[in-house]
Amino acid sequence: MQVAIVLFTLFTATMANGTVFATLGLFGREAGLGEFEVGMVFASSGVLFFLTASAWGRLSDRFGRGAIMAAGLAATALSLTLFAAFYAALLPYTFLGLLVALAALAIVGVREGPRPAAMAQAEGAPVDGLAAYALLAFVMVLGFGAMQPTTAFYVQDRFGLETEAEIRATGYASAAFAAGAFLMQAFGVRALALEMRDMMALGFVLCLAGIAGTLVARSPNVLIAAFPVLGVGYGLAQAGLMIDAARLGGEHRQGLVTGRLQAGMAAGWIVGALAGTALYGLSIRAPILIAGAALALCALRTALPGVRTPSAPPP
8 A cells, every 4th residue: 555655646746747847838938938948947946956855865864755755745736736826727737736735645644664773873974976876867867857848849849730739749748758657667667677777778778769759750649659768768767776876875874865866867957958948949959969968878877888887785
């Protein structure tokens, strides 16, 4: 039952983020914002994420994961309500807000083990090897950060769709991405049972396949079909990265390690969102090419024997 609650929480949070990302760009364009201005809106969320992620991770080590997750989900539910009011899209965003609020209530009931006294001594000690993982997380999310804020623009400009048709196509693509990532992390990671570095390498290769499909797509349906491949790759790569890095912190500092990684991801999101939207005016394919270059670097970093990330020691 507890696993089901955590999966429900992951699903609702992913769905909520995907819905906002799928619609925010076009709502901004209709409000008169340019691509770079929309990128600044996306990047602003990354700034707050970057500033708070490490602190949230440390707090989760001290007070438990459930309480911190519930606080984050409650804030997400509030933000969805504000989106509903601002965009006059009351029903979809309100429904998502209620789902996320329900997840916040449910996660509070998940039982956790006692917080060991040894944790206090472990908190201040440095985590050797974490910087390499944080850099890899930065580059990975830089790629997705460049691509995601401009996907709605790309679909509309590439295929000449009206706003309503574009929102539908981008929504389907975002849902396909989220479904691929969710199913891979919920079921595929355990079924594949790969070594963590191999999981990352395979994930990055699948991401590159999804990006190639996005570039060559001649219709919205082909592009939508490329996004679950991208989602599966992201789910694999992120899971391998987070699990392998978490072992560096042992039993008592996994929140600290995760917070540092999330801060690296947030920094990548800021740089990617600003770079992708700034270059979109030069070429609508520029953000996708940035994503491809970033993820190719990640694939090389994890796949080639001479430059692979050293495997973290077991706890």
